[in-house]
Amino acid sequence: MDKVILEKMANFCSRSEHCEQDVLDKLRSCEICIEEKNEIVKWLVQENFIDNARYAKAYVRDKFRFNHWGRKKIWIMLKAKKIDDELIQNALNEIDEKKYIDALKELIENQRKKINGKSEYEIKGKLYNFALARGFESSIISELL
Numbered sequence: 154m155d156k157v158i159l160e161k162m163a164n165f166c167s168r169s170e171h172c173e174q175d176v177l178d179k180l181r182s183c184e185i186c187i188e189e190k191n192e193i194v195k196w197l198v199q200e201n202f203i204d205n206a207r208y209a210k211a212y213v214r215d216k217f218r219f220n221h222w223g224r225k226k227i228w229i230m231l232k233a234k235k236i237d238d239e240l241i242q243n244a245l246n247e248i249d250e251k252k253y254i255d256a257l258k259e260l261i262e263n264q265r266k267k268i269n270g271k272s273e274y275e276i277k278g279k280l281y282n283f284a285l286a287r288g289f290e291s292s293i294i295s296e297l298l
Contacts (some may be wrong), residue, residue: 162176171236217253224289229288260283
């Protein structure tokens with residue numbers, strides 16, 4: 154195992170939270186075989202530099218709080234990083250339901266000020282599509298609109 158690359162990856166993981174897929178993506182530019190890349194990731198997991206459960210919780214918390222994403226979008230993005238379904242669900246369960254609905258209300262209210270429409274129906278349609286694109290569930294959006 155290449156010690157220089159291992160140290161770089163340990164440093165990379167210690168600066169901010171990363172998942173296994175992030176590290177593998179970063180290792181793509183390195184000219185080492187796949188077995189070495191997998192060994193490096195395995196060592197980083199054993200030494201607790203990488204923890205997909207911890208990563209999923211941090212990702213959910215940040216994307217909900219700062220980007221105002223809904224559960225669906227967060228789920229899709231974590232699946233793209235090859236995070237296990239159970240870990241994603243556990244992380245999403247940490248979102249407080251009241252805060253989730255309040256965030257959606259605020260998002261819709263702010264967007265309503267920015268959009269124009271010929272009718273209330275058109276405005277609601279635009280707001281609905283906006284909230285869907287942010288990853289919120291259609292049932293909750295419909296209820297709020």
